[in-house]
Amino acid sequence: MKNYKVAVIAGDGTGPEVIAEGLKVLGAAAKKFGFEYETTSFPWGGKHYLATGDTLPSDAVDTLKKFDAILLGAIGTPEVKPGILEKGILLKLRFDLDQYINLRPVKLYPGVETPLANKKPEDIDYVVVRENVGDVYCGIGGVSQPGTKQEIATQDMVYSYFQVERCVRFAFEEARRRHSKANPWRGLSAEDKAAGKIAQVTLCGKTNVLTYVFGLWKRVFDEVAANYPDIKPAYCHVDATCMWMVKNPEWFDVLVTSNMFGDIITDLAAMTQGGMGVAAGGNLNPEGVSMFEPIGGSAPKYTGLGVINPLAAIGAVAMMLNNLGETEAAKSIETSIAYVTGNKLKSAAAGKMGYSTSEVGDLVVANL
Numbered sequence: 001m002k003n004y005k006v007a008v009i010a011g012d013g014t015g016p017e018v019i020a021e022g023l024k025v026l027g028a029a030a031k032k033f034g035f036e037y038e039t040t041s042f043p044w045g046g047k048h049y050l051a052t053g054d055t056l057p058s059d060a061v062d063t064l065k066k067f068d069a070i071l072l073g074a075i076g077t078p079e080v081k082p083g084i085l086e087k088g089i090l091l092k093l094r095f096d097l098d099q100y101i102n103l104r105p106v107k108l109y110p111g112v113e114t115p116l117a118n119k120k121p122e123d124i125d126y127v128v129v130r131e132n133v134g135d136v137y138c139g140i141g142g143v144s145q146p147g148t149k150q151e152i153a154t155q156d157m158v159y160s161y162f163q164v165e166r167c168v169r170f171a172f173e174e175a176r177r178r179h180s181k182a183n184p185w186r187g188l189s190a191e192d193k194a195a196g197k198i199a200q201v202t203l204c205g206k207t208n209v210l211t212y213v214f215g216l217w218k219r220v221f222d223e224v225a226a227n228y229p230d231i232k233p234a235y236c237h238v239d240a241t242c243m244w245m246v247k248n249p250e251w252f253d254v255l256v257t258s259n260m261f262g263d264i265i266t267d268l269a270a271m272t273q274g275g276m277g278v279a280a281g282g283n284l285n286p287e288g289v290s291m292f293e294p295i296g297g298s299a300p301k302y303t304g305l306g307v308i309n310p311l312a313a314i315g316a317v318a319m320m321l322n323n324l325g326e327t328e329a330a331k332s333i334e335t336s337i338a339y340v341t342g343n344k345l346k347s348a349a350a351g352k353m354g355y356s357t358s359e360v361g362d363l364v365v366a367n368l
Protein backbone atom coordinates (compact mmCIF):
# COMPACT_ATOMS: atom_id res chain seq x y z
CA MET A 1 0.00 0.00 0.00
CA LYS A 2 1.22 3.48 -0.86
CA ASN A 3 2.20 5.58 2.15
CA TYR A 4 2.51 9.30 1.54
CA LYS A 5 4.46 11.66 3.73
CA VAL A 6 2.58 14.94 3.99
CA ALA A 7 4.00 18.07 5.63
CA VAL A 8 1.30 20.26 7.13
CA ILE A 9 1.76 23.99 7.69
CA ALA A 10 -1.62 25.05 9.07
CA GLY A 11 -0.41 28.61 9.70
CA ASP A 12 -2.43 31.50 11.07
CA GLY A 13 -5.99 32.68 11.56
CA THR A 14 -8.52 30.32 10.07
CA GLY A 15 -5.73 28.23 8.47
CA PRO A 16 -5.79 25.54 11.18
CA GLU A 17 -9.61 25.30 11.11
CA VAL A 18 -9.81 24.66 7.39
CA ILE A 19 -6.78 22.38 7.35
CA ALA A 20 -8.42 20.24 10.05
CA GLU A 21 -11.33 19.65 7.65
CA GLY A 22 -8.95 18.96 4.77
CA LEU A 23 -7.21 16.32 6.89
CA LYS A 24 -10.55 14.85 7.96
CA VAL A 25 -11.43 14.31 4.30
CA LEU A 26 -7.94 13.00 3.56
CA GLY A 27 -8.37 10.41 6.32
CA ALA A 28 -11.71 9.27 4.97
CA ALA A 29 -10.40 9.12 1.41
CA ALA A 30 -7.40 7.03 2.53
CA LYS A 31 -9.69 4.43 4.10
CA LYS A 32 -12.02 4.34 1.15
CA PHE A 33 -9.41 4.26 -1.60
CA GLY A 34 -6.79 2.16 0.13
CA PHE A 35 -3.72 4.30 0.69
CA GLU A 36 -1.88 5.37 3.79
CA TYR A 37 -0.30 8.63 4.78
CA GLU A 38 1.61 10.19 7.62
CA THR A 39 1.39 13.87 8.47
CA THR A 40 4.05 16.00 10.14
CA SER A 41 3.00 19.42 11.37
CA PHE A 42 5.20 22.49 11.28
CA PRO A 43 4.36 25.55 13.39
CA TRP A 44 5.54 28.21 10.93
CA GLY A 45 3.54 31.37 10.44
CA GLY A 46 2.85 34.75 12.01
CA LYS A 47 2.37 33.48 15.56
CA HIS A 48 5.59 31.51 15.40
CA TYR A 49 7.41 34.54 14.03
CA LEU A 50 6.15 36.78 16.85
CA ALA A 51 7.18 34.20 19.43
CA THR A 52 10.61 33.29 18.00
CA GLY A 53 11.65 36.08 15.60
CA ASP A 54 12.08 33.38 12.94
CA THR A 55 10.11 33.08 9.72
CA LEU A 56 11.55 29.68 8.77
CA PRO A 57 14.42 27.75 10.33
CA SER A 58 17.46 27.49 8.07
CA ASP A 59 16.88 23.77 7.41
CA ALA A 60 13.17 24.15 6.57
CA VAL A 61 13.57 23.73 2.84
CA ASP A 62 15.80 20.66 3.17
CA THR A 63 13.35 19.17 5.63
CA LEU A 64 10.39 19.75 3.32
CA LYS A 65 12.21 18.22 0.35
CA LYS A 66 11.87 14.84 2.08
CA PHE A 67 8.06 14.91 1.91
CA ASP A 68 5.77 13.78 -0.89
CA ALA A 69 3.61 16.89 -0.60
CA ILE A 70 2.95 19.96 1.53
CA LEU A 71 -0.44 21.17 2.68
CA LEU A 72 -0.56 24.84 3.65
CA GLY A 73 -3.40 26.64 5.45
CA ALA A 74 -2.80 30.39 5.47
CA ILE A 75 0.04 32.64 6.54
CA GLY A 76 -0.49 36.15 7.88
CA THR A 77 -1.49 38.03 10.96
CA PRO A 78 -2.28 41.76 11.31
CA GLU A 79 0.44 42.28 13.96
CA VAL A 80 3.24 41.60 11.46
CA LYS A 81 3.87 44.25 8.85
CA PRO A 82 3.25 43.32 5.19
CA GLY A 83 6.08 41.58 3.36
CA ILE A 84 7.88 39.77 6.15
CA LEU A 85 5.84 36.58 6.30
CA GLU A 86 4.97 36.61 2.61
CA LYS A 87 8.62 36.84 1.57
CA GLY A 88 10.00 34.88 4.51
CA ILE A 89 7.65 31.91 4.29
CA LEU A 90 5.28 31.57 1.35
CA LEU A 91 7.45 33.04 -1.39
CA LYS A 92 10.62 31.53 0.06
CA LEU A 93 9.10 28.06 -0.09
CA ARG A 94 7.79 28.59 -3.62
CA PHE A 95 11.21 29.79 -4.77
CA ASP A 96 13.52 27.46 -2.89
CA LEU A 97 11.42 24.39 -3.71
CA ASP A 98 11.30 25.67 -7.32
CA GLN A 99 7.52 25.37 -7.44
CA TYR A 100 7.47 27.08 -10.77
CA ILE A 101 3.79 26.52 -11.54
CA ASN A 102 0.85 27.90 -9.61
CA LEU A 103 -2.11 25.92 -10.85
CA ARG A 104 -5.42 27.56 -10.03
CA PRO A 105 -8.58 25.86 -11.25
CA VAL A 106 -11.52 28.19 -11.69
CA LYS A 107 -14.64 26.11 -11.32
CA LEU A 108 -18.12 27.20 -10.37
CA TYR A 109 -19.59 24.38 -8.30
CA PRO A 110 -23.34 23.72 -8.57
CA GLY A 111 -25.45 25.80 -6.20
CA VAL A 112 -22.66 28.30 -5.59
CA GLU A 113 -23.59 31.89 -6.26
CA THR A 114 -21.50 33.77 -8.80
CA PRO A 115 -21.67 37.55 -9.25
CA LEU A 116 -21.65 36.94 -13.02
CA ALA A 117 -25.23 37.21 -14.29
CA ASN A 118 -26.64 34.15 -16.05
CA LYS A 119 -23.44 32.10 -15.82
CA LYS A 120 -23.72 28.44 -14.92
CA PRO A 121 -21.21 25.84 -13.75
CA GLU A 122 -20.52 24.78 -17.33
CA ASP A 123 -19.61 28.38 -18.22
CA ILE A 124 -17.00 28.82 -15.50
CA ASP A 125 -14.64 25.90 -15.74
CA TYR A 126 -11.08 26.72 -16.71
CA VAL A 127 -7.65 26.69 -15.17
CA VAL A 128 -5.03 29.38 -14.74
CA VAL A 129 -1.40 28.30 -15.06
CA ARG A 130 0.43 31.08 -13.25
CA GLU A 131 4.23 31.16 -13.55
CA ASN A 132 5.30 31.13 -9.92
CA VAL A 133 8.97 32.07 -9.46
CA GLY A 134 9.85 34.84 -11.93
CA ASP A 135 8.64 38.35 -12.77
CA VAL A 136 8.57 41.29 -10.33
CA TYR A 137 8.44 38.65 -7.58
CA CYS A 138 12.11 37.74 -8.06
CA GLY A 139 13.33 40.70 -5.96
CA ILE A 140 15.58 42.38 -8.51
CA GLY A 141 15.52 46.15 -8.25
CA GLY A 142 16.28 48.69 -5.58
CA VAL A 143 15.75 52.03 -3.99
CA SER A 144 17.83 55.17 -4.21
CA GLN A 145 17.59 58.03 -1.69
CA PRO A 146 14.96 56.22 0.39
CA GLY A 147 12.68 58.29 2.55
CA THR A 148 13.26 61.50 0.59
CA LYS A 149 11.23 63.23 -2.09
CA GLN A 150 13.96 62.18 -4.53
CA GLU A 151 13.33 58.51 -3.81
CA ILE A 152 13.53 56.27 -6.87
CA ALA A 153 12.33 52.68 -6.69
CA THR A 154 12.49 49.89 -9.25
CA GLN A 155 11.25 46.34 -9.19
CA ASP A 156 12.15 44.57 -12.39
CA MET A 157 9.95 42.33 -14.47
CA VAL A 158 12.46 39.58 -15.15
CA TYR A 159 11.94 36.45 -17.25
CA SER A 160 14.29 33.98 -18.84
CA TYR A 161 13.60 31.79 -21.85
CA PHE A 162 14.04 28.78 -19.58
CA GLN A 163 11.40 29.94 -17.09
CA VAL A 164 8.87 30.84 -19.75
CA GLU A 165 9.39 27.67 -21.76
CA ARG A 166 8.85 25.24 -18.89
CA CYS A 167 5.73 27.11 -17.79
CA VAL A 168 4.17 27.30 -21.24
CA ARG A 169 4.96 23.64 -21.89
CA PHE A 170 3.25 22.72 -18.63
CA ALA A 171 0.15 24.63 -19.77
CA PHE A 172 -0.04 22.66 -23.02
CA GLU A 173 0.42 19.38 -21.16
CA GLU A 174 -2.27 20.44 -18.69
CA ALA A 175 -4.63 21.11 -21.59
CA ARG A 176 -4.06 17.53 -22.78
CA ARG A 177 -4.66 16.19 -19.27
CA ARG A 178 -7.98 18.02 -19.08
CA HIS A 179 -9.26 16.90 -22.46
CA SER A 180 -9.08 14.11 -24.99
CA LYS A 181 -10.52 13.31 -28.41
CA ALA A 182 -13.41 11.65 -26.61
CA ASN A 183 -13.88 14.60 -24.28
CA PRO A 184 -12.80 17.78 -26.06
CA TRP A 185 -13.23 21.24 -24.61
CA ARG A 186 -16.79 22.41 -25.25
CA GLY A 187 -15.71 25.87 -26.44
CA LEU A 188 -14.18 24.49 -29.65
CA SER A 189 -15.95 25.15 -32.94
CA ALA A 190 -16.96 22.35 -35.29
CA GLU A 191 -14.05 23.37 -37.55
CA ASP A 192 -11.62 23.17 -34.65
CA LYS A 193 -12.83 19.69 -33.79
CA ALA A 194 -12.69 18.61 -37.42
CA ALA A 195 -9.08 19.85 -37.45
CA GLY A 196 -8.32 17.53 -34.53
CA LYS A 197 -8.22 20.10 -31.73
CA ILE A 198 -9.12 18.88 -28.25
CA ALA A 199 -8.37 21.92 -26.07
CA GLN A 200 -7.32 25.55 -26.03
CA VAL A 201 -4.43 27.35 -24.34
CA THR A 202 -4.61 31.14 -24.11
CA LEU A 203 -1.55 33.21 -23.35
CA CYS A 204 -2.46 36.20 -21.19
CA GLY A 205 0.16 38.94 -21.66
CA LYS A 206 0.71 42.54 -22.62
CA THR A 207 2.56 42.40 -25.93
CA ASN A 208 1.40 45.89 -26.91
CA VAL A 209 3.35 47.63 -24.13
CA LEU A 210 5.68 45.20 -22.35
CA THR A 211 7.28 44.35 -25.66
CA TYR A 212 10.51 42.91 -24.22
CA VAL A 213 9.09 40.57 -21.64
CA PHE A 214 5.92 39.55 -23.44
CA GLY A 215 7.74 39.53 -26.74
CA LEU A 216 9.73 36.70 -25.19
CA TRP A 217 6.58 35.02 -23.82
CA LYS A 218 4.84 35.21 -27.19
CA ARG A 219 7.83 33.86 -29.10
CA VAL A 220 8.15 30.92 -26.71
CA PHE A 221 4.38 30.37 -26.72
CA ASP A 222 4.30 30.13 -30.52
CA GLU A 223 7.30 27.80 -30.53
CA VAL A 224 5.76 25.47 -27.97
CA ALA A 225 2.32 25.62 -29.59
CA ALA A 226 3.81 24.34 -32.85
CA ASN A 227 4.56 21.06 -31.05
CA TYR A 228 0.92 20.62 -29.99
CA PRO A 229 -1.15 20.37 -33.16
CA ASP A 230 -4.09 19.08 -31.08
CA ILE A 231 -4.30 22.26 -28.99
CA LYS A 232 -5.71 25.55 -30.23
CA PRO A 233 -3.44 28.46 -29.24
CA ALA A 234 -4.95 31.85 -28.42
CA TYR A 235 -3.70 35.16 -27.12
CA CYS A 236 -5.32 37.84 -24.95
CA HIS A 237 -3.88 41.00 -23.36
CA VAL A 238 -4.22 40.98 -19.58
CA ASP A 239 -6.68 43.87 -19.43
CA ALA A 240 -8.90 42.24 -22.02
CA THR A 241 -8.53 38.93 -20.18
CA CYS A 242 -10.13 40.56 -17.13
CA MET A 243 -12.97 41.77 -19.28
CA TRP A 244 -13.63 38.36 -20.84
CA MET A 245 -13.30 36.58 -17.50
CA VAL A 246 -16.33 38.60 -16.40
CA LYS A 247 -18.25 38.76 -19.67
CA ASN A 248 -17.50 35.40 -21.33
CA PRO A 249 -15.60 33.07 -18.98
CA GLU A 250 -16.71 30.16 -21.17
CA TRP A 251 -14.12 31.33 -23.70
CA PHE A 252 -11.30 30.03 -21.51
CA ASP A 253 -9.94 26.53 -21.11
CA VAL A 254 -6.29 26.83 -19.99
CA LEU A 255 -4.93 30.34 -19.38
CA VAL A 256 -1.17 30.68 -19.02
CA THR A 257 0.39 33.85 -17.68
CA SER A 258 3.17 35.55 -15.75
CA ASN A 259 3.47 35.64 -11.98
CA MET A 260 2.11 39.15 -11.38
CA PHE A 261 -0.71 38.96 -13.92
CA GLY A 262 -1.58 35.52 -12.59
CA ASP A 263 -1.76 36.83 -9.05
CA ILE A 264 -4.21 39.52 -10.06
CA ILE A 265 -6.45 37.59 -12.43
CA THR A 266 -6.83 34.64 -10.03
CA ASP A 267 -8.35 36.85 -7.33
CA LEU A 268 -10.84 38.06 -9.92
CA ALA A 269 -11.35 34.46 -11.02
CA ALA A 270 -11.88 33.30 -7.44
CA MET A 271 -14.71 35.79 -6.99
CA THR A 272 -16.41 34.53 -10.14
CA GLN A 273 -16.34 30.99 -8.78
CA GLY A 274 -18.01 31.95 -5.52
CA GLY A 275 -15.20 33.47 -3.47
CA MET A 276 -12.12 32.53 -1.50
CA GLY A 277 -14.02 29.85 0.41
CA VAL A 278 -13.96 27.56 -2.60
CA ALA A 279 -10.81 28.48 -4.53
CA ALA A 280 -7.92 26.01 -4.23
CA GLY A 281 -4.49 26.06 -5.79
CA GLY A 282 -1.28 24.10 -6.13
CA ASN A 283 2.29 25.39 -6.14
CA LEU A 284 3.81 22.72 -8.32
CA ASN A 285 7.30 21.51 -8.93
CA PRO A 286 6.52 18.71 -11.38
CA GLU A 287 9.97 17.24 -10.69
CA GLY A 288 9.98 17.88 -6.94
CA VAL A 289 7.79 18.64 -3.93
CA SER A 290 4.56 20.54 -4.45
CA MET A 291 2.52 22.59 -2.00
CA PHE A 292 -1.27 22.85 -1.97
CA GLU A 293 -3.30 25.64 -0.42
CA PRO A 294 -6.66 27.33 -0.27
CA ILE A 295 -5.84 30.55 -2.13
CA GLY A 296 -7.56 32.82 0.40
CA GLY A 297 -5.78 34.40 3.34
CA SER A 298 -5.90 33.83 7.09
CA ALA A 299 -9.21 35.76 7.52
CA PRO A 300 -8.41 37.05 11.05
CA LYS A 301 -11.93 38.31 11.71
CA TYR A 302 -13.43 34.84 11.31
CA THR A 303 -10.80 33.02 13.36
CA GLY A 304 -12.13 30.53 15.88
CA LEU A 305 -15.78 31.08 15.03
CA GLY A 306 -16.22 27.88 13.03
CA VAL A 307 -17.92 29.78 10.22
CA ILE A 308 -15.26 29.77 7.52
CA ASN A 309 -15.82 27.63 4.43
CA PRO A 310 -13.35 24.72 4.36
CA LEU A 311 -14.12 23.65 0.78
CA ALA A 312 -11.07 25.47 -0.63
CA ALA A 313 -8.81 23.54 1.75
CA ILE A 314 -10.65 20.31 0.95
CA GLY A 315 -10.26 21.12 -2.74
CA ALA A 316 -6.53 21.61 -2.12
CA VAL A 317 -6.41 18.09 -0.65
CA ALA A 318 -8.12 16.78 -3.80
CA MET A 319 -5.50 18.54 -5.94
CA MET A 320 -2.75 17.07 -3.77
CA LEU A 321 -4.12 13.55 -4.19
CA ASN A 322 -4.45 14.02 -7.91
CA ASN A 323 -0.84 15.14 -8.01
CA LEU A 324 0.25 12.11 -5.99
CA GLY A 325 -1.48 9.83 -8.47
CA GLU A 326 -4.54 9.05 -6.33
CA THR A 327 -6.81 10.20 -9.11
CA GLU A 328 -9.87 8.19 -8.08
CA ALA A 329 -9.77 9.62 -4.56
CA ALA A 330 -9.29 13.12 -5.94
CA LYS A 331 -12.25 12.76 -8.28
CA SER A 332 -14.42 11.40 -5.51
CA ILE A 333 -13.64 14.37 -3.25
CA GLU A 334 -14.48 16.79 -6.04
CA THR A 335 -17.73 15.02 -6.77
CA SER A 336 -18.59 15.13 -3.09
CA ILE A 337 -17.80 18.87 -2.89
CA ALA A 338 -20.11 19.43 -5.87
CA TYR A 339 -22.83 17.37 -4.18
CA VAL A 340 -22.49 19.35 -0.96
CA THR A 341 -22.58 22.75 -2.68
CA GLY A 342 -25.44 21.68 -4.93
CA ASN A 343 -27.62 20.04 -2.29
CA LYS A 344 -26.65 21.16 1.19
CA LEU A 345 -25.04 24.56 1.60
CA LYS A 346 -27.17 27.71 1.60
CA SER A 347 -24.18 29.75 0.43
CA ALA A 348 -20.43 29.38 -0.01
CA ALA A 349 -19.77 32.53 2.02
CA ALA A 350 -18.37 32.45 5.56
CA GLY A 351 -21.14 32.48 8.15
CA LYS A 352 -23.89 31.93 5.58
CA MET A 353 -23.38 28.26 4.77
CA GLY A 354 -26.13 27.00 7.07
CA TYR A 355 -23.49 24.67 8.57
CA SER A 356 -20.35 25.12 10.64
CA THR A 357 -16.85 24.65 9.24
CA SER A 358 -16.59 21.18 10.71
CA GLU A 359 -20.12 20.16 9.63
CA VAL A 360 -19.15 21.00 6.06
CA GLY A 361 -16.13 18.70 6.41
CA ASP A 362 -18.47 15.98 7.73
CA LEU A 363 -20.80 16.45 4.77
CA VAL A 364 -17.96 15.99 2.30
CA VAL A 365 -16.86 12.82 4.12
CA ALA A 366 -20.43 11.46 4.22
CA ASN A 367 -20.81 11.89 0.48
CA LEU A 368 -17.45 10.51 -0.66
Ligand code: IPM
Pocket residue numbers: 086087090091263295
Ligand atom coordinates in the same frame (compact mmCIF):
# COMPACT_ATOMS: atom_id res chain seq x y z
C1 IPM B 1 -1.18 34.51 -3.60
C2 IPM B 1 -0.87 35.59 -2.62
C3 IPM B 1 0.65 35.75 -2.53
C4 IPM B 1 1.16 36.14 -3.89
C5 IPM B 1 1.12 36.73 -1.46
C6 IPM B 1 0.52 36.44 -0.11
C7 IPM B 1 2.61 36.79 -1.38
O1 IPM B 1 -1.49 36.79 -2.98
O2 IPM B 1 -0.83 33.35 -3.34
O3 IPM B 1 -1.81 34.79 -4.63
O4 IPM B 1 1.24 37.34 -4.22
O5 IPM B 1 1.52 35.25 -4.66
Ligand code: MN
Pocket residue numbers: 263264267
Ligand atom coordinates in the same frame (compact mmCIF):
# COMPACT_ATOMS: atom_id res chain seq x y z
MN1 MN C 1 -2.75 36.62 -4.69
